[in-house]
Amino acid sequence: MDEPTWKPVVPFERTFDALYGLEILEAGPEVARARVVVRDELKQPMGLVHGGVLASIAESLTSAATALAVLGEGRMAQGLSNQTSFLRPIMHGTIHAVARRRHRGRTTWVWEVEISDDDGRLCALVRMTIAVRDLPDGRVQAVDQPR
Amino acid sequence: MDEPTWKPVVPFERTFDALYGLEILEAGPEVARARVVVRDELKQPMGLVHGGVLASIAESLTSAATALAVLGEGRMAQGLSNQTSFLRPIMHGTIHAVARRRHRGRTTWVWEVEISDDDGRLCALVRMTIAVRDLPDGRVQAVDQPR
Amino acid sequence: MDEPTWKPVVPFERTFDALYGLEILEAGPEVARARVVVRDELKQPMGLVHGGVLASIAESLTSAATALAVLGEGRMAQGLSNQTSFLRPIMHGTIHAVARRRHRGRTTWVWEVEISDDDGRLCALVRMTIAVRDLPDGRVQAVDQPR
Amino acid sequence: MDEPTWKPVVPFERTFDALYGLEILEAGPEVARARVVVRDELKQPMGLVHGGVLASIAESLTSAATALAVLGEGRMAQGLSNQTSFLRPIMHGTIHAVARRRHRGRTTWVWEVEISDDDGRLCALVRMTIAVRDLPDGRVQAVDQPR
Helix, strand or coil: CCCCCCCCCCCHHHCHHHHHCCEEEEECCCEEEEEEECCHHHECCCCCECHHHHHHHHHHHHHHHHHHHHHHHCEEEEEEEEEEEECCCCCCCEEEEEEEEEEECCCEEEEEEEEECCCCCEEEEEEEEEEEEECCCCCCCCCCCCC | CCCCCCCCCCCHHHCHHHHHCCEEEEECCCEEEEEEECCHHHECCCCCECHHHHHHHHHHHHHHHHHHHHHHHCEEEEEEEEEEEECCCCCCCEEEEEEEEEEECCCEEEEEEEEECCCCCEEEEEEEEEEEEECCCCCCCCCCCCC | CCCCCCCCCCCHHHCHHHHHCCEEEEECCCEEEEEEECCHHHECCCCCECHHHHHHHHHHHHHHHHHHHHHHHCEEEEEEEEEEEECCCCCCCEEEEEEEEEEECCCEEEEEEEEECCCCCEEEEEEEEEEEEECCCCCCCCCCCCC | CCCCCCCCCCCHHHCHHHHHCCEEEEECCCEEEEEEECCHHHECCCCCECHHHHHHHHHHHHHHHHHHHHHHHCEEEEEEEEEEEECCCCCCCEEEEEEEEEEECCCEEEEEEEEECCCCCEEEEEEEEEEEEECCCCCCCCCCCCC
16 A cells, blocks of 8 residues: 555544634645634634634645645645735624635645635635645654754 | 723633633733643644644734724724744644734734744744724724725 | 826836836736836846845835725825745746735725746735825825824 | 855846845844945835835845855755835835844744834834755756746
């Protein structure tokens, strides 16, 4: 069996993504989609969805899509930077995220993620830069460990 | 009583900040500090703290500190952009955040947030731009509602 | 005559845009285009076009397009942030920039700019946030003057 | 002679840095400084220094400082992303830039650059991420060439 096997350190149902309710609908190498149902636990005190939830969705979606694409080559993916611009608040319904890959380099992938509400209005833009590194014998490796 | 009163729409103990365990230690107009204790529910499957948690901490800390400073002037604060660079993974212990205000303008405040681990190593840098807007009769107002 | 008149402080042919050779081809409120012919004076010592040239093109193009759209309302535009990701070097030919407006708010506009080479390859992505402010009697006004 | 020799493709006096007048005062591995004297050719039509000039200064300064530090190891440096926030306009005098290295990883260095005016007022903040790559036989190499 040549397929690399990867065993999660934390089972998905106990991760942060499970905590805030991430549902990945598609995780292809060029387009990825996810959604999260809004509930009070995702809001800040003024009743708006917390900006960190939107940043988290983009982070997970693009990391997962990149990882799925490179794992077969014995490589891993990890977020290098997350640039989120907040355009319009979300207060209820479902958060919809669509990620499009804009760059596939040897060591970094760049994705742009659009986050919208149930009415299709653009609520946030996220540019994610994902580092792609060789997987050292299946062990977890820091993105860019200082020396 | 001239002091503006502000009643949260969602009580703190039901917010996203409560969900991931934010503790704000100091929320001054120039320096603010917070911490979060690491647990599995804040991690991604590889066992590292999810990048979205770090982005969320910076978002809440600087929004809260700005809001506290401007609420007395009848103004409100809301995140405009969050730029997080991930430098080193955090796997256990406590996440420590220190925010320093770098700009106080009429309509935007800019903060830089350092996130470090229990050994004092810098793990992420976040630049937060917070929009400051007039509070319309105490009602929640979108940051920058499209027309 | 209701049309606001705006007299440049520095004539275009002496500006920075003239120095590096910006040609704006289209400056609409939703899409804008520009190009710059590569020459040694735009390069860094290794022979690649300097990243600052790409950032400058996006800055000017989106500022100009926003200004043209809001000047008629007695408002002005000024860059608030410029986030440039460098994907592929440009070494010769012409630099092509296409800007698409993604958000039109009361106080900020957000544009995404794609910069490509003569072969249509994506070389940089720029997210520009432009502040829109009331024009005080036609005088130049700082974006967000600290108090 | 073990010292790597590096011959510029474009001589400094013909580069973009020479065009806008960059003077690097210090280019250490942890702190770097530069300045640029303001003249009309660095301005936009409203009479303010063009934001692209500030982005360019940060780009050159941190690329040069990183390159000097890694060239001895047979490695090269190239800008990966430039995130500039504009805080206060500069209209005359000298532009002063101080860069501080915040992260030194195997494949990326992160710097934060403060840009100020003659009165020491903070006018822009730039976070630069610099990619560090092996130098292939002294030849110029794209940052992250798509496959």
